[in-house]
Amino acid sequence: MTLQHVVGWFTTWQGFTLLSGAVCTLAIYSFLYKENQVYRFFEHLFMGVAGATGLVFLCSQTLYPKWYKPLLSAWHDISASGLQSHAWWEFAKGCLALLLGAMWYFVFSKRYGWVARIVMALQMGMAAGLAFPTWFGLIGPQIVKSFKPWVAHGLGGGVSLGNSVTNIVYMVTLFTVLVYFFFTISHQRPSVRGSARLGRLLLMVTFGAMFGNTIMARFSLFIERFQFLVYDWLGVPRPF
Amino acid sequence: MQQPWYVRLQRIDRRIVYLFLVAAVAFPMFTQLRFPTFTTPETQAVYDAVERWQPGDGPVLIMADWGAASWGENGPQTQTVVAHCLDRGVPFAIMSTGFEGPIYTSHYADQAAPAFGREYGKDWVNFGFKAGPNYGQIIAAFMPDVVKFVQTDAKGTPLTDHDKLPIMRNVRTLADFYMVYAIGAGTTINDWVGLAKPRYPKVLLSYGGTAVTAPEVYPLMDSKQVVGLLVGMAGAAEYETLNAQRLKKELAALRAQRAPPERLQALEKLIRTAQHATWGMSMQSAAHLLVILFVIVGNLAYLYERRRAALDREARQA
Amino acid sequence: MKRGLIRLITFAAGLILVVEYFWPGRPGDWLDVSRRNYLDFTAVVGAFGLGVGWYQLVHGHAVKLARLRKGWFHSLGFLLTVVAAIGLGIYTRGMSPEHKPGEFAGPWPQQAWSYMTWGLMNPLVASVFSLLAFYVASAAYRAFRIKNWEAALMMAAAIIVMLGQVPVGNALTYHLPRWGQLPVWKTWIMATINGSAQRALLFGMAVGAIATSLRLWLGLERGAFFERRL
Numbered sequence: 001m002t003l004q005h006v007v008g009w010f011t012t013w014q015g016f017t018l019l020s021g022a023v024c025t026l027a028i029y030s031f032l033y034k035e036n037q038v039y040r041f042f043e044h045l046f047m048g049v050a051g052a053t054g055l056v057f058l059c060s061q062t063l064y065p066k067w068y069k070p071l072l073s074a075w076h077d078i079s080a081s082g083l084q085s086h087a088w089w090e091f092a093k094g095c096l097a098l099l100l101g102a103m104w105y106f107v108f109s110k111r112y113g114w115v116a117r118i119v120m121a122l123q124m125g126m127a128a129g130l131a132f133p134t135w136f137g138l139i140g141p142q143i144v145k146s147f148k149p150w151v152a153h154g155l156g157g158g159v160s161l162g163n164s165v166t167n168i169v170y171m172v173t174l175f176t177v178l179v180y181f182f183f184t185i186s187h188q189r190p191s192v193r194g195s196a197r198l199g200r201l202l203l204m205v206t207f208g209a210m211f212g213n214t215i216m217a218r219f220s221l222f223i224e225r226f227q228f229l230v231y232d233w234l235g236v237p238r239p240f
Numbered sequence: 241m242q243q244p245w246y247v248r249l250q251r252i253d254r255r256i257v258y259l260f261l262v263a264a265v266a267f268p269m270f271t272q273l274r275f276p277t278f279t280t281p282e283t284q285a286v287y288d289a290v291e292r293w294q295p296g297d298g299p300v301l302i303m304a305d306w307g308a309a310s311w312g313e314n315g316p317q318t319q320t321v322v323a324h325c326l327d328r329g330v331p332f333a334i335m336s337t338g339f340e341g342p343i344y345t346s347h348y349a350d351q352a353a354p355a356f357g358r359e360y361g362k363d364w365v366n367f368g369f370k371a372g373p374n375y376g377q378i379i380a381a382f383m384p385d386v387v388k389f390v391q392t393d394a395k396g397t398p399l400t401d402h403d404k405l406p407i408m409r410n411v412r413t414l415a416d417f418y419m420v421y422a423i424g425a426g427t428t429i430n431d432w433v434g435l436a437k438p439r440y441p442k443v444l445l446s447y448g449g450t451a452v453t454a455p456e457v458y459p460l461m462d463s464k465q466v467v468g469l470l471v472g473m474a475g476a477a478e479y480e481t482l483n484a485q486r487l488k489k490e491l492a493a494l495r496a497q498r499a500p501p502e503r504l505q506a507l508e509k510l511i512r513t514a515q516h517a518t519w520g521m522s523m524q525s526a527a528h529l530l531v532i533l534f535v536i537v538g539n540l541a542y543l544y545e546r547r548r549a550a551l552d553r554e555a556r557q558a
Numbered sequence: 559m560k561r562g563l564i565r566l567i568t569f570a571a572g573l574i575l576v577v578e579y580f581w582p583g584r585p586g587d588w589l590d591v592s593r594r595n596y597l598d599f600t601a602v603v604g605a606f607g608l609g610v611g612w613y614q615l616v617h618g619h620a621v622k623l624a625r626l627r628k629g630w631f632h633s634l635g636f637l638l639t640v641v642a643a644i645g646l647g648i649y650t651r652g653m654s655p656e657h658k659p660g661e662f663a664g665p666w667p668q669q670a671w672s673y674m675t676w677g678l679m680n681p682l683v684a685s686v687f688s689l690l691a692f693y694v695a696s697a698a699y700r701a702f703r704i705k706n707w708e709a710a711l712m713m714a715a716a717i718i719v720m721l722g723q724v725p726v727g728n729a730l731t732y733h734l735p736r737w738g739q740l741p742v743w744k745t746w747i748m749a750t751i752n753g754s755a756q757r758a759l760l761f762g763m764a765v766g767a768i769a770t771s772l773r774l775w776l777g778l779e780r781g782a783f784f785e786r787r788l
Contacts, residue, residue, distance in 0.1 A: 012660055013658075013659035013660030013669050013673065014658065014659065014660035014661065015660075016659075016673070016677065017658060017659050017660070017673055017676050017677035020673070020677035020678065020681070021676070021677055021680070021681035022681075024677075024678065024681040024682045024685060025681050025684075025685045028682065028685035028686055028689065029685065029689070031689065032255065032258050032689065032692055033255060037632075040629070040632050041631070041632050041635050042682060043632075043686070044619075044632040044633065044635050044636040044639075045635050045636070045639050045678065045682060046678075046679070046682035046683060046686060047615065047636055048635070048636040048637070048638075048639030048640045048643065049639045049640075049643055049674055049678045049679045049682065050679055050682075050683060051612050051615060051616075051640065052639065052640040052642075052643030052644050052647070053339065053643050053647065053674060053675060053679060054339050054608075054612075055608075055609065055612055055644070055647075056643065056644060056647030056648075056652050057339035057368075057369045057647075057652055057654075058339070058369070058371050058605060058608055058609075059652065060647070060651065060652025061339070061368040061369040061370070061371075061394055061652065061654075062369060062370055062371040062372075062602070062605045063602070063605055063606070064652075065391040065392040065396070066391055066598070066601075066602050066605075067602045067605075069391075093595075093599060096599075097599060097602045097603055097606070098606075100603045100606075101602070101603050101605075101606025101607065102606070104606055104607040104609070104610050105609075105610060105613070107610060108613075108614075114560050114564075117560075117564050118563070118564060118567060119603060119607070121564045121565075121567040121568040121571065122567055122568075122571045122600065122603070123373050123374065123571075123600070123603075123604055123607075124568055124571075124774060125567060125568035125569060125570065125571025125572040125774075125775060126374065126377060126571045126572060126575065126600055127373075127374050127376070127377070127771075127774075128568070128572045128771040128772075128774040128775040129571065129572030129573065129574065129575030129576050129771075129775060130374065130376040130377060130380060130435070130575050131376075131767055131768065131771035132575075132576055132579060132768065132771060132772075133434065133435060133438070133575070133578070133579050134376050134430070134431055134434030134435050135434060135764045135767050135768050135771075136434070136579075136768075137433065137434035137435060137437060137438040138430055138433050138434035138460075138465075138760075138764065139760070139761065139764045140438075141463045141464075141465055142459055142460075142463050142465075142757055142760065142761070143761075144463070145462055145463035145464070146757065162737075166746070166750050169750055169751065169754075170750050170753070170754045171754070173750070173751050173754035173755055173758075174754040174755075174757055174758050177754070177755045177758035177759070178758045178761065178762075181758070181759075181762050200708070201708065201711060202751055202755060203755055204708045204709075204711045204712040204715070205711060205712070205715040205747065205751050205752075205755075206455075206715075206751060206752045206755040206756065207712050207715075208711065208712035208713060208714065208715025208716040208719065209455060209715050209716070209719045209747050209748055209751070209752045210452075210455050210752070211712070211716040211719075212715070212716040212717070212718075212719030212720040212723065213451040213452060213454065213455055213471070213472070213719065213723075214451065214452050214694065215527075215528065215531055215694060215698070215716075215720055216451040216472050216473065216474065216524060216528070216720070216723055216724075217313060217450045217451035217452045217472055218688075218690045218691040218693075218694045219265075219523075219524055219527040219528075219691045219694075220312035220313045220450075220451070220472055220473040220520065220524065221309075221310070221311070221312040221313075221684065221687050221688035221690065221691060222261075222265065222312070222688040222691035222692070223265060223312055223473070223520045223523045223524060223527070223691075224311050224312030224315065224516070224520065224684065224688070225312075225681075225684055225685055225688045226262075226265055226266070226269075226523070227269075227516065227519065227520065227523075228681070228684075230266075230269055231269075236269075236270075238519065239269070239270065239271060239272050250700065251700070252699070252700075254692075254696040254700065257692075257695055257696045257699050257700070258692050258695070258696070260695075261691070261692060261695045274725070275725030275726055275728060275729040276725060276728060276729065276732070277725055277728065278725075278728040278739075278741035280741070280745050281745065281749075307683060308679065308680045308681075308682075308683035308684040308687075309683050309684065309686075309687040310687070311680070311684050312684075312688070340675075340679075340683075342654065343654055343655055343656055343675060346654065346656040347656045347657065347658070350656055350657065366654065366656075368654065370601075371601075371604075371605040371608060372601040372604045372605060373601075373604030373605075373607060373608075374604065377597060377600065377601055377604070378601060380575070380597050381594065381597035381598045381601050384585065384590060384593075384594050385594050388594065388598065389594075389598055389601075394654045395654065413585075451723075455748065455752050455756060456756050456760075458748055458749055458752055458753035458756055459753050459754075459756050459757035459760055461749075461753075462749070462753050462757070471723075471748075474723045474724070477725075521724060521725050522725065524723075524724050525724040525725055525726035525727075526726075527691075527695075528720045528721065528723070528724050528726075528727075529726065530695070531694075531695060531698045531720065532717055532720060532721070534695065534698045534699035535698055535699070535702055535713060535717075537699070538698075538699045538700065538702065538703070539702070539703060539704050542703050542704075543704075
């Protein structure tokens with residue numbers, strides 16, 4: 001960290017951005033000591049800037065090119081050509097999209113709140129309709145690939161003990177975990193009890209693996225922030 | 241009455257725990273301690289998929305559905321794959337259903353492009369943020385007619401303007417893409433696999449996810465619906481290692497060819513700076529060791545407490 | 559009558575996409591083009607709805623500020639940020655801030671707009687989510703107790719995966735044969751045991767999701783949202 005680097009915090013856009021980033025980070029981290037007003041204030045700044053920039057990009061990158069520009073273009077065409085225009089369908093589509101889009105905001109009305117449900121019904125119906133091809137497309141190959149050979153071959157062509165054991169463990173895990181989640185059959189039955197218990201143990205291994213991954217995920221976020229504070233803001237040279 | 245040491249040990253103020261965490265993460269930052277990375281098959285598979293690209297295969301679609309909330313993991317995953325694509329001359333398009341992803345991905349592309357002599361519009365395009373209420377709906381609308389769905393790039397240039405966006409010359413539907421590389425903090429890959437794979441089986445799918453969501457994608461890799469997977473920061477570090485090996489050879493070759501100094505400087509800077517995940521993994525090592533130590537110490541104290549309670553009970557009964 | 563209308567709309571909206579599964583049509587024919595237009599159209603309609611939650615947030619904070627309720631200063635900060643961001647966004651026409659401030663030549667509003675992303679939003683969002691690292695470390699020490707064999711098994715798997723993921727785990731077992739190396743064990747656990755268990759969970763989720771979607775599509779769903787008088 002040199003004097004020039006510190007002066008840059010107050011005199012250049014890059015430096016000021018670094019300083020601002022550091023102040024924001026440390027303000028949020030002050031919550032770790034104790035809940036305080038500085039944290040609350042910066043939390044509100046976070047909500048404001050994230051929400052507002054999202055709205056700006058929604059308008060500039062989605063609504064403007066996909067709705068406003070075609071609608072305006074259709075209107076100009078209709079104004080110029082009148083009934084001969086081919087743009088009536090685009091214009092009608094744009095107006096209908098505006099009407100349906102405006103219906104969302106009836107949710108704030110006590111009397112006419114049901115109008116918002118019309119457009120919600122449209123979106124929910126669509127989501128439900130899309131769920132069938134999505135899940136069938138996802139699950140079909142999964143079912144086929146669940147059946148693995150118990151005598152597996154390696155890359156050399158001969159029988160591979162490692163691959164065979166892996167495939168057996170794979171199928172046993174899949175089967176026992178499925179049995180564990182069959183709640184319509186009593187798990188006290190001797191035929192089911194052993195499988196369900198093994199499924200439970202294998203699920204514990206899975207949850208342990210997920211826990212290990214979660215630890216890495218959470219620490220990654222902090223490591224990135226810490227790298228920013230030390231290497232970028234303070235200007236400490238990286239060791240390699 | 242003061243509590244016994246094994247009870248106090250289990251109830252240390254959380255702020256002391258936080259300080260230990262900061263100290264553990266800080267320690268590798270100031271040392272040269274570095275260990276070799278092990279490249280997992282799932283990361284190697286993504287790398288090999290990009291390596292196998294041939295001219296005429298179509299661009300890669302980078303679905304950058306991530307933001308600053310998962311920067312530590314998805315950021316390096318994006319940066320390293322973008323650098324690989326630019327290096328190999330694999331054209332790519334950036335899109336997202338969130339507004340942050342395209343900004344940061346484009347930033348990485350702009351930073352890396354000078355090192356490889358690549359240009360916006362010819363080697364990559366940013367479709368921008370395409371909002372919708374439902375991820376599957378956006379994919380379903382995008383797949384059959386990319387140009388009609390996207391309309392313009394993030395700067396407002398129509399996709400039909402092939403003078404400014406020559407990358408879009410032969411792109412009409414998802415079938416014209418080589419691969420979809422979905423990066424995100426949620427399992428967006430499920431929608432791609434369910435909706436896109438049955439209709440466009442030749443388009444490869446790969447996923448760069450946070451370590452929390454990556455375990456759910458392993459079944460998709462087993463069934464070959466997804467070609468490869470980058471698991472959090474570790475996956476990014478592995479990919480960076482593979483990239484760095486290739487980039488260093490290229491730098492040596494460019495020096496021998498006496499390439500323009502700006503290009504050499506840009507490539508040197510890229511090799512030096514595009515290693516966030518690799519640096520981060522040293523700190524991650526320390527953090528994991530600390531957590532394991534915490535679990536062991538906490539449980540040893542707990543087991544000792546239980547043993548003492550059992551002995552006290554036996555003594556009272558006797 | 560209103561509930562009937564809503565059920566009909568839900569059914570019709572989903573029918574178009576369900577029919578596609580059985581009657582895909584040829585690329586470019588009237589069916590394919592109609593469905594594309596429909597999906598595109600509904601995506602735009604859905605995009606309009608993203609303002610609903612945002613309006614509620616702004617309204618709540620505006621009321622708090624107007625009535626000077628407790629925390630009004632925070633609401634002032636929120637609203638000033640919103641006004642600044644929207645003002646700069648309009649001035650720059652929603653320019654995508656791919657370059658950090660100072661890294662490109664542009665007037666101060668463009669630099670300020672880029673600053674809102676790189677100097678405010680990025681560090682604030684990243685910091686809020688990075689707090690989780692501290693909570694998970696604290697939980698690992700203060701809350702994770704091995705009370706039975708199953709918890710011990712879970713922790714053993716977690717330790718193998720945690721060490722196998724990081725370079726230090728690779729360094730500890732680098733000299734051992736491949737079957738004894740921690741990263742190999744970690745990869746095996748993730749691909750085999752985790753992979754198959756996740757597949758089993760996926761089957762369960764798929765059955766549940768398809769059943770729920772079917773109920774929703776056919777208007778058979780129950781609950782406050784679906785049964786309330788309109």
